[in-house]
Amino acid sequence: MTRASHRRDPSPRVTEMETALLQMFDRSRDAVIIATTQSLGIVNVSASASTLLGFSREELLGFTMAELHPDEGPQLRAFAAEVTRQGSGWTDELRCVTRSGDRLPVEISASVAPFDGSPRLIALVRDISKRRQDEDAMRRAFDRLRHDLDAAFRMQKSLLPAVSSLMPGVRFAWELYPCRTLGGDLLNVVRVDDRHLAFYILDVSGHGVGAAMMSVAVHRLLLPIPGLPGGSLGSAANGADPIGPAVICRELNARFQLDTRMPQYFTLLYGLLDVPGRTLRFTSAGHCPPILARPGREPEELRAPDLPIGLVPGASYGETTVHLEPGARLYLYSDGLTEAANTTGGQFGCERLRKAIARGRRESLPSSLRSLLGAMRDWSDGTELADDVTLLGIELER
Numbered sequence: 001m002t003r004a005s006h007r008r009d010p011s012p013r014v015t016e017m018e019t020a021l022l023q024m025f026d027r028s029r030d031a032v033i034i035a036t037t038q039s040l041g042i043v044n045v046s047a048s049a050s051t052l053l054g055f056s057r058e059e060l061l062g063f064t065m066a067e068l069h070p071d072e073g074p075q076l077r078a079f080a081a082e083v084t085r086q087g088s089g090w091t092d093e094l095r096c097v098t099r100s101g102d103r104l105p106v107e108i109s110a111s112v113a114p115f116d117g118s119p120r121l122i123a124l125v126r127d128i129s130k131r132r133q134d135e136d137a138m139r140r141a142f143d144r145l146r147h148d149l150d151a152a153f154r155m156q157k158s159l160l161p162a163v164s165s166l167m168p169g170v171r172f173a174w175e176l177y178p179c180r181t182l183g184g185d186l187l188n189v190v191r192v193d194d195r196h197l198a199f200y201i202l203d204v205s206g207h208g209v210g211a212a213m214m215s216v217a218v219h220r221l222l223l224p225i226p227g228l229p230g231g232s233l234g235s236a237a238n239g240a241d242p243i244g245p246a247v248i249c250r251e252l253n254a255r256f257q258l259d260t261r262m263p264q265y266f267t268l269l270y271g272l273l274d275v276p277g278r279t280l281r282f283t284s285a286g287h288c289p290p291i292l293a294r295p296g297r298e299p300e301e302l303r304a305p306d307l308p309i310g311l312v313p314g315a316s317y318g319e320t321t322v323h324l325e326p327g328a329r330l331y332l333y334s335d336g337l338t339e340a341a342n343t344t345g346g347q348f349g350c351e352r353l354r355k356a357i358a359r360g361r362r363e364s365l366p367s368s369l370r371s372l373l374g375a376m377r378d379w380s381d382g383t384e385l386a387d388d389v390t391l392l393g394i395e396l397e398r
Contacts, residue, residue: 031125033065037084037112040065052127054099068096080121083110092128105132159186159219166191169275173366175391177373183388184211185334186219192242197273201332201392204266214264245270245283249309249317258310265310269332278396280322285309288335291357295327299357326398331357336387340380348379365395
């Protein structure tokens with residue numbers, strides 16, 4: 001680097017106040033550079049400035065501050081003008097050149113103060129190269145984590161049912177509207193035998209990898225394995241009736257007790273539908289009550305509350321049986337839907353949900369679910385979701 005080619009302010013005089021200020025910072029890791037406000041000619045520096053940049057004090061006194069930022073002269077002058085105008089300023093977007101030619105990322109806190117009647121720009125310069133390295137490492141780690149979380153979400157989503165009709169006389173549809181974090185919502189609909197469909201929707205407490213892993217573990221346990229009696233909770237052994245929802249919940253509660261190794265619980269709504277008999281049996285283990293929309297009637301909540309899975313050892317669970325008419329629809333949902341908040345903090349709630357279901361009664365089942373999500377998004381008015389929103393609709397054909 002060459003010295004300043006233009007003339008600096010004439011005869012800048014080092015004052016006792018400047019000298020005292022510089023001595024205060026000689027043992028600091030921050031360098032102090034004092035320059036004129038017009039040409040930015042350097043009139044004094046702390047010893048730490050030489051340590052930081054590798055130039056001797058005499059060499060630095062021959063430079064302007066702009067020459068210490070050869071790649072960013074306009075930005076440096078704009079920053080100095082702002083400091084001069086406002087009296088102080090801060091930036092971490094500039095780089096100083098060192099004697100070796102390296103570009104050192106720095107944080108500069110500057111102010112203007114009079115010394116012996118002349119305004120001076122006082123710049124405290126801090127090396128932030130280690131901070132930038134740490135930020136880059138954190139950014140790379142975050143990118144890897146985001147990649148892994150995206151892969152985990154895709155894997156979790158691949159477990160969702162892929163077809164809308166598993167048995168004549170009944171159809172289903174589902175929607176999953178995720179928040180920004182990996183969550184513990186999951187649902188499934190499976191054909192157990194020639195007349196029964198089993199379905200569930202679960203919501204593991206909390207978010208993140210732990211919640212997602214628990215939801216997958218429960219999913220695998222509930223997935224029927226044809227030809228393997230007792231191979232999972234959802235299997236029907238040797239032509240016997242499928243395991244009932246209450247027994248399913250009791251078994252899950254025994255296997256997934258909340259403790260220090262497994263500090264999460266989950267809510268579950270598990271149903272068993274006898275399609276030819278149009279009879280529904282379900283257990284709600286702490287989950288949101290399903291909403292039944294019968295033809296020609298207002299949607300109603302089917303309340304049958306029991307404890308969430310994992311909270312109380314030996315908890316008992318009951319079953320509710322409902323007869324369904326042709327054309328009846330059953331809506332299951334996670335609390336992320338009813339607890340979706342708007343800009344004032346108000347929640348979407350069950351009443352708006354029932355009204356939205358009623359409005360969509362003439363739509364197809366998939367379209368009605370999309371309308372529910374649309375009503376929720378309109379209510380939230382762009383407010384970020386705090387939880388996943390999961391919907392499952394089941395309809396008996398007319």
